[in-house]
Amino acid sequence: MVEERVASLATRSIKREAKMWALRTAISMTDLTTLEGMDTKEKVRQLCHKAIRPDPTDASIPSVAAVCVYPNLVGTAAEVLGGSSVKVAAVSTYFPSGQAPLDLKVAETGRVVADGADEVDMVIDRGAFLAGDYVKVFAEVAAIREAAGDACLKVILETGELGSYDNVRRASMLAMAAGADFIKTSTGKVSPAATPAVTLVMLESIRDFHRNTGRAVGMKPAGGIGSAKQAIRWLVLLNETLGVEWMTPRLFRFGASSLLNDLLMQIRWLETERYQSPDYFTKA
Amino acid sequence: MVRHDALAPRPGTGPPMWEYQESRENPDLAGIRDRSGLWIDGEETEPLSGKWFSTIDPATEEHLSMVAEAGPADVERAVGAARDAAAGWAAMPATERAKSLFRLARLVQERSRELAVMDTRDGGKPIREARDVDLPLVAAHFFYHAGWADKLEYAFPGAEPRPMGVVGQVIPWNFPLLMAAWKVAPALATGNTVVLKPAETTPLSALRLAEVAAEAGLPPGVLNVIPGAGETGAELVGHRGVDKVAFTGSTQVGKEIRRRLAGSGKALTLELGGKGAHVVFEDAPLDQAVEGVVNGIFFNQGQVCCAGSRLLVQESVAPEFVDRLRRRLSTLRVGDPLDKNTDIGAINSAAQLQRITELVESGQEEGALIYQPPCELPERGFWFPPTLFTDVSQSHRIAREEIFGPVLSILTFRTPAEAVERANNTPYGLASGVWTSKGSRILWMADRLAAGVVWANTYNKFDPASPFGGVKESGFGREGGRHGLAAYLRGVG
Numbered sequence: 001m002v003e004e005r006v007a008s009l010a011t012r013s014i015k016r017e018a019k020m021w022a023l024r025t026a027i028s029m030t031d032l033t034t035l036e037g038m039d040t041k042e043k044v045r046q047l048c049h050k051a052i053r054p055d056p057t058d059a060s061i062p063s064v065a066a067v068c069v070y071p072n073l074v075g076t077a078a079e080v081l082g083g084s085s086v087k088v089a090a091v092s093t094y095f096p097s098g099q100a101p102l103d104l105k106v107a108e109t110g111r112v113v114a115d116g117a118d119e120v121d122m123v124i125d126r127g128a129f130l131a132g133d134y135v136k137v138f139a140e141v142a143a144i145r146e147a148a149g150d151a152c153l154k155v156i157l158e159t160g161e162l163g164s165y166d167n168v169r170r171a172s173m174l175a176m177a178a179g180a181d182f183i184k185t186s187t188g189k190v191s192p193a194a195t196p197a198v199t200l201v202m203l204e205s206i207r208d209f210h211r212n213t214g215r216a217v218g219m220k221p222a223g224g225i226g227s228a229k230q231a232i233r234w235l236v237l238l239n240e241t242l243g244v245e246w247m248t249p250r251l252f253r254f255g256a257s258s259l260l261n262d263l264l265m266q267i268r269w270l271e272t273e274r275y276q277s278p279d280y281f282t283k284a
Numbered sequence: 285m286v287r288h289d290a291l292a293p294r295p296g297t298g299p300p301m302w303e304y305q306e307s308r309e310n311p312d313l314a315g316i317r318d319r320s321g322l323w324i325d326g327e328e329t330e331p332l333s334g335k336w337f338s339t340i341d342p343a344t345e346e347h348l349s350m351v352a353e354a355g356p357a358d359v360e361r362a363v364g365a366a367r368d369a370a371a372g373w374a375a376m377p378a379t380e381r382a383k384s385l386f387r388l389a390r391l392v393q394e395r396s397r398e399l400a401v402m403d404t405r406d407g408g409k410p411i412r413e414a415r416d417v418d419l420p421l422v423a424a425h426f427f428y429h430a431g432w433a434d435k436l437e438y439a440f441p442g443a444e445p446r447p448m449g450v451v452g453q454v455i456p457w458n459f460p461l462l463m464a465a466w467k468v469a470p471a472l473a474t475g476n477t478v479v480l481k482p483a484e485t486t487p488l489s490a491l492r493l494a495e496v497a498a499e500a501g502l503p504p505g506v507l508n509v510i511p512g513a514g515e516t517g518a519e520l521v522g523h524r525g526v527d528k529v530a531f532t533g534s535t536q537v538g539k540e541i542r543r544r545l546a547g548s549g550k551a552l553t554l555e556l557g558g559k560g561a562h563v564v565f566e567d568a569p570l571d572q573a574v575e576g577v578v579n580g581i582f583f584n585q586g587q588v589c590c591a592g593s594r595l596l597v598q599e600s601v602a603p604e605f606v607d608r609l610r611r612r613l614s615t616l617r618v619g620d621p622l623d624k625n626t627d628i629g630a631i632n633s634a635a636q637l638q639r640i641t642e643l644v645e646s647g648q649e650e651g652a653l654i655y656q657p658p659c660e661l662p663e664r665g666f667w668f669p670p671t672l673f674t675d676v677s678q679s680h681r682i683a684r685e686e687i688f689g690p691v692l693s694i695l696t697f698r699t700p701a702e703a704v705e706r707a708n709n710t711p712y713g714l715a716s717g718v719w720t721s722k723g724s725r726i727l728w729m730a731d732r733l734a735a736g737v738v739w740a741n742t743y744n745k746f747d748p749a750s751p752f753g754g755v756k757e758s759g760f761g762r763e764g765g766r767h768g769l770a771a772y773l774r775g776v777g
Contacts, residue, residue, distance in 0.1 A: 243299020
């Protein structure tokens with residue numbers, strides 16, 4: 001039934017003003033991400049400028065929500081983004097595998113926050129989770145929560161490794177109970193990454209957690225969302241599961257890199273009814 | 285520019301929603317003509333009755349087309365044409381019959397948008413359902429049965445399957461084209477010829493199907509379509525030239541037909557009403573069960589014979605389940621059936637709306653608690669909001685009678701045995717659904733539920749290979765699969 005519900009919502013037809021609103025909102029929800037071994041300071045600086053001003057020719061286009069980088073590059077991102085509305089997000093806890101002792105993960109988290117990260121994207125220990133050691137998973141998230149201080153904590157479940165919707169739901173509940181501000185599908189390093197079906201299961205978990213505790217937790221699908229059309233489908237899922245109160249960057253993010261330019265291109269199409277060459281959109 | 289009015293919250297108990305702009309399918313795609321004559325002997329023809337009636341769009345009450353009404357002389361003509369064509373069609377090499385049906389299936393696929401819009405306009409169902417459920421299933425039924433046409437000996441080893449001859453078929457208005465396909469595909473594949481009477485409120489797509497079938501190379505007289513009301517149907521099923529009658533519709537009419545046919549030597553299959561029960565156990569994945577229950581009762585505005593119109597939910601999770609259900613109801617989009625985002629369309633006719641309204645009023649009078657999410661219904665047309673009843677007793681009319689509308693009666697149970705007893709405590713026996721995480725319980729329940737179909741952790745799943753039909757007052761005979769073929773063959777036991 002999860003897949004059926006997702007398939008049925010995928011047929012929602014979003015047009016004109018409703019579409020324009022979705023495209024602009026999606027931009028403001030994007031965590032513009034670069035997580036590659038070959039990332040350089042210059043690459044991150046370019047990305048940060050793009051994040052602040054996604055379309056140099058149209059000042060009405062909102063900034064993205066955050067730029068997400070490896071711990072080494074937090075300082076660089078913080079330099080460019082300082083004073084803008086765009087947050088600095090750092091992956092932490094030995095992303096993407098999380099296979100490291102807890103004290104190192106705590107230290108890493110403390111460091112990225114000290115270097116200027118506003119947001120921390122941690123991974124859970126999938127090995128411990130799949131072995132049934134939920135106490136360990138909970139304790140780690142709680143420890144990182146503490147180490148992250150006031151930073152916004154996003155907990156990556158890596159749903160592509162969890163094996164079942166039941167596990168996705170259980171991991172969601174664990175992460176939220178341990179203090180996650182956001183739950184996030186994937187590192188982007190494992191396939192499948194974010195699928196609409198796991199997103200729906202996580203959104204339903206968020207709804208139930210909110211009903212039981214009154215605390216609103218955010219959702220971040222990440223990995224594999226490259227087109228505006230996909231992004232709109234995700235917003236429909238969000239809209240019909242949690243409602244418009246969740247349709248804000250405070251509670252919903254897209255972890256993506258190539259998505260931004262497609263959103264910009266579709267906005268231009270809606271305005272002019274013409275597709276512009278990709279050459280008109282800056283590569284970060 | 286950002287339009288914040290897109291964010292205007294909708295009133296209701298659920299969260300405020302982002303409003304989707306209307307996305308309307310083009311109504312002209314249906315190609316509805318001013319006049320729609322009878323289809324007899326391979327051509328459109330004027331009715332000898334001289335009578336025409338108007339078919340309307342139930343969402344707007346606008347007139348769509350003047351449709352010919354078949355009188356006794358027209359039934360005579362249609363049955364005669366089917367009779368004349370019967371020997372040739374039965375003697376034709378089965379591979380040739382199969383080819384016509386394969387061609388028909390492909391043409392249906394090619395013209396599915398036209399046919400979907402036609403059913404939506406003539407019947408009021410959401411275009412999303414017509415497009416994504418009805419039409420794919422129509423094509424699937426023709427493909428599936430086309431495949432059987434030259435393999436009947438293998439379906440019934442050791443037997444000598446022979447066609448019945450002329451089949452008289454009467455279908456309802458809830459799935460106008462799909463019910464036609466369920467009836468016509470197996471009848472033709474097994475070598476019978478057909479006289480089909482579509483429902484009086486939804487005659488257009490069956491007539492169009494006959495045209496498409498002629499295009500596919502079906503010989504004249506093999507498929508005849510004669511619109512009309514109850515009298516036309518009675519004339520058809522009673523006609524001495526008809527060898528077999530297949531009827532889908534109300535239990536009341538089914539009983540009349542059975543009485544009428546007793547001693548006539550005609551074969552008969554009946555697919556009648558239902559009062560399907562969803563049984564939700566406490567260990568079920570509740571969100572998924574909510575989706576299934578919503579699909580079970582609000583699909584096609586609940587105008588489905590196998591609709592899950594009773595919900596039996598285990599007491600321990602009942603309040604939470606009902607809460608989730610209410611919330612989900614508030615996200616259903618009721619309105620223009622041609623809008624691709626509509627979940628719940630129009631009620632098929634004024635008469636049906638009146639029946640639903642009357643039964644819902646009886647529910648309130650008898651003391652059940654009604655819940656309807658606030659939703660704005662269009663001023664013209666026939667509309668009924670999605671409705672839940674809690675505090676329902678087994679003796680309430682809304683728990684016993686088939687409502688055939690978007691109305692769910694919620695009862696509770698404590699033990700599996702009690703669930704079975706309550707689920708079976710109805711004259712009907714068409715379909716039911718079981719929701720649990722425990723596999724052994726599914727099998728235990730399926731053994732005990734008196735219903736032709738038991739769905740486990742899903743609902744309203746149809747496939748041409750899967751026999752569908754009822755027990756008790758929901759009828760007899762199966763449609764689909766080998767069992768469905770047997771209903772149109774002699775000599776197969």
